[in-house]
Amino acid sequence: MNKKNHKKRNTAVFIDSENISSKKASDIMREAKKRGVVDRVNAYGIQKDKSTQSWAKVARETEGMKDIRLYGGPGKNKVDQKIKKDMMNVVKSDSNIDIVVLAASDHGYAPDVEKLRAMGKRVIVIGEEKAPASLRNASSEFVQV
Numbered sequence: 001m002n003k004k005n006h007k008k009r010n011t012a013v014f015i016d017s018e019n020i021s022s023k024k025a026s027d028i029m030r031e032a033k034k035r036g037v038v039d040r041v042n043a044y045g046i047q048k049d050k051s052t053q054s055w056a057k058v059a060r061e062t063e064g065m066k067d068i069r070l071y072g073g074p075g076k077n078k079v080d081q082k083i084k085k086d087m088m089n090v091v092k093s094d095s096n097i098d099i100v101v102l103a104a105s106d107h108g109y110a111p112d113v114e115k116l117r118a119m120g121k122r123v124i125v126i127g128e129e130k131a132p133a134s135l136r137n138a139s140s141e142f143v144q145v
């Protein structure tokens with residue numbers, strides 16, 4: 001068997017679809033795969049939010065990507081809170097995950113990125129030019145797409 005197939009699936013990817021365009025999906029996946037073997041990819045959005053529904057199509061076309069739609073209308077930080085909760089749950093429940101990739105450009109993630117790093121995780125933030133210094137500086141590495 002190919003030795004490559006035996007590599008530990010060590011990378012979890014979390015995408016804030018309210019915060020980054022689905023047009024960046026291939027860039028996000030390429031950058032994540034450069035840094036580790038991807039175990040899971042979750043793209044989050046609000047079910048009734050038309051601006052993020054393009055991610056549902058991307059998820060159907062991207063192997064291993066799960067489209068997570070939250071019910072109801074937009075709420076203050078609803079998607080952000082779900083991503084933060086899921087990031088922590090994944091790293092606590094799966095000891096293989098040592099790289100977390102967060103695709104977002106929102107300063108509200110900075111404290112959670114710092115927590116993950118304090119837990120010994122490498123946190124790659126993939127964001128757009130608008131990403132604030134607080135998020136960039138909290139990450140192990142920032143990749144602009």
